[in-house]
Amino acid sequence: MQPAYSFSAASGPLPAAVAEQVAEACRPGFGSILGLPFTSPDFHRLQAETEACLRRLLAIPDDFHVLFMAGGASVQFALLPLNLLDGQGHAAYVDSGHWARRAIAEARRFGRIEAIPAAALGTGAFPLDQATYCHLTSNETADGLQWHDWPALPAPLAADMSSDFLTRPVDWQRVAVAYAGTQKSIGTPGLTVVIARAALLRGAQPGTPGVMDYLAQARAASRLCTPPVFPIFVAHRMLHWIESRGGIPAMARRLALRHARVEAALDAAGGLYRQRHPRTWRSRVTTCFHLPDAALTGAFIESAEAAGLHHLRGHPEIGGIRISLYNGLDDGAVDALSGFLGRFAERHADTGLAACR
């Protein structure tokens, strides 16, 4: 049987070895992970090991809290200003694309927010020294753009790392807060990891629900309410899988190779696949491109699915095709996709050339 692969941007696949461990742990009966009480010593141990592994992988300094919060990264769009801004201060948000704008719109409901065009960052046009924090979307999942370096700014950086979490090291001198939904890089939906410099947490704005106060959750070891036990279990297995494969340096090397293979296959296609962004801004995790017209885009998706390559349709606001190379994706998926990109381009060589002329 032909293997099937998902290149979905919304959720990443689990490696087979991890998926088997998860399936085993879900077996019915006493001790199933699905019934593990968050109050039990077994869960406390699981959570402590999860945090310890995350701290080792990302070299998180001791003066940072690690929080395991329920819900998606979008929840943090609200919690960040609620926890970091008081009535006086303001935050700067870098507008780099779809997800940055979603973060900006939500943050504006809770604080004074200045939006900065990505191209203007560091030019001096928008002084940041008065900002309480500066928000950055490290990988724009809809647009296929990525910050390849953590910029040195006068304000502490707060980064949404949802779609490139654990694919590269983090510079904690520059990044003061990082948050990431876990469904793309380390498991299943329902959990967002928040890593925050302790000195920044002084208690949330009045009116913030208690369970959404970072400081209160840090003091309660993220157990002020029932934490998402199952996604924490899956993250535990994924983090140890990443560690056993060589940690972040190995993930970063492997991603660079995979990205280079995809880029080479796109470049070799005689103009059929068009990428809009300059190479320096292109994401290593999320590759977006367009075909010359909607009919060809439809044909591409149909042929890809017939070849076992699924969830390649671009974000609804952007269109085209999107390839996501999350940590759990099997090497065979990249082989199969590169081969398919070449074969589809050969079959449509005339279209590509015509489109270039």
Ligand code: PMP
């Ligand atoms: N930030 C980024 C960069 C994302 O890619 C996404 C989801 N695709 C989100 C935030 C929102 O995540 P959630 O749907 O889990 O709230």
